[in-house]
Every structure is written in structure tokens, then in C-alpha cells.
Amino acid sequence: MSKKAIVLQTTLELITTQGINATSLSQIIKESGVANGTVYHHFKNKEEIITELYLMLTQDFGTVVMRNTDQGDYKKQFSTMWMNLFHYFVNNPLAFVFSEQIARSPEIPQSLKDRARKYFSEIELYFRNGIRDKVFKSYNTMVMEELFFGNVVSIVKIHENEKVTLQEKHLQQAIEISWRGFVKE
Known part of the structure; x- marks a missing residue:
């Protein structure tokens, strides 16, 4: 290293x-x-270290979420994205804590958060295309992204904090519940 x-x-x-x-x-x-x-x-200083760390982890999140998501079937992509983020957080507990406690804190300037948005462009495009193709409800894509992340985070917290062994069927139930919140009926 x-x-x-x-x-x-x-x-x-x-x-x-x-x-x-x-x-x-x-x-x-x-x-x-x-x-x-x-x-x-x-x-130069601690702030520069925090900035680089924030940008590095944000880029990681954006890259990991979209890994192995084939174009086409929105539901399959959604499930893959969901599981990618879940496993990333479970396998990288410091990244999980960082995303929950640090990345969302007022100690990170809004200008830095705005700068990091580019790393979520593929996720935003996924939701934007889903709206265009009338798969998803017409919501603000940033709200959709935050709710998507929030759903995964909630299940990771159950996994980590409650020391519950989640079975595959529980994860699939969580994905289905999350999916239903986005999809047009």
C-alpha cells in the first residue's frame, strides 16, 4: 500500500x-x-485529505452500484444494483459508516457534495431512462437515488446492528418492496 x-x-x-x-x-x-x-x-492539510477520501469513496459507491448491470430489463438491473450496494457495504464496514455518518454530515461542504454528484450519473441515468420508458413513476431522480440508497442502508443496518443472519429470501423481499415503490403500476 x-x-x-x-x-x-x-x-x-x-x-x-x-x-x-x-x-x-x-x-x-x-x-x-x-x-x-x-x-x-x-x-496540504486535513481538509484536502477529507476531500480526496470523500471523492474516492463516492466514486467507489457509484462504480460498485452499476457493476454488471446489463441494459434492458429494468427490474433485473435494479436487483443487481441493490445487491451490489448491499454486499459492498457489508464487506466494507468503514465505507458504510463513512457514507452514513460522514458523507451526509454538515462537516462536508455542499460544494464538495455537488462535485461528487458526477459519480452517480449512471445511477441517475438509469432512473431517468426508466421514467422516460414509463417503467418508473415520474419522480425527481435525486429523490429516487436517495430512497434507493436508503432502502439498502436499512437492510445493512439490520444485518450489522441486529446481528441477524439475513437469508437470500429476505434480501429478495427487500428488493421487491423497494422496487414496488419506484415502478409504475
Whole structure:
């Protein structure tokens, strides 16, 4: 792992356990074991580290959601997108905590959130095309994206917090319930 990656990983670990404000640059340097000069070679300050981390994880989310989604059958794509995000969050608990606690916090400036929207363009296009093709109800696509993510997050929370072993049938039920909220009847 590169020194830059070590700094980003350490920052992710620290801010997901103690928050952005409670995490100092000196703590990031100390915990990462990377020399001051090396950190400053890659980043000017803590805000720049947070920005890169935020953009990196946002890009991950957007890429992971759309992985292996063949064009055509909207319901099959929806199910694949849903399961992609579910498994990503289950297998990457720090990314899950980051998306829930940090990415949505007021500590992340709106300008950065706006900048990161480009990573969700394929997801937005999926919903936009579904509306155009009269598969989905005509809702605001950003609302649709947030509700889609929210549905997955709720099931991940059950899986993580309740220590419930969700069976495949439970996941399929959750996908079906979520799907019905979007699809035209």
C-alpha cells in the first residue's frame, strides 16, 4: 500500500470512529506512521485529505452500484444494483459508516457534495431512462437515488446492528418492496 493510501485509510478509520472535528492532522500523521514531510507532499492539510477520501469513496459507491448491470430489463438491473450496494457495504464496514455518518454530515461542504454528484450519473441515468420508458413513476431522480440508497442502508443496518443472519429470501423481499415503490403500476 502506498504512503498516500495509508494516510487515506488511517483517516477513514479515525473519522469513522471519532468524527471529522475530533480527528487532527497530527493524529493522522502519528497513527499512519507516515513522516510529516510525506503527508505534506501529498496533502496540504486535513481538509484536502477529507476531500480526496470523500471523492474516492463516492466514486467507489457509484462504480460498485452499476457493476454488471446489463441494459434492458429494468427490474433485473435494479436487483443487481441493490445487491451490489448491499454486499459492498457489508464487506466494507468503514465505507458504510463513512457514507452514513460522514458523507451526509454538515462537516462536508455542499460544494464538495455537488462535485461528487458526477459519480452517480449512471445511477441517475438509469432512473431517468426508466421514467422516460414509463417503467418508473415520474419522480425527481435525486429523490429516487436517495430512497434507493436508503432502502439498502436499512437492510445493512439490520444485518450489522441486529446481528441477524439475513437469508437470500429476505434480501429478495427487500428488493421487491423497494422496487414496488419506484415502478409504475
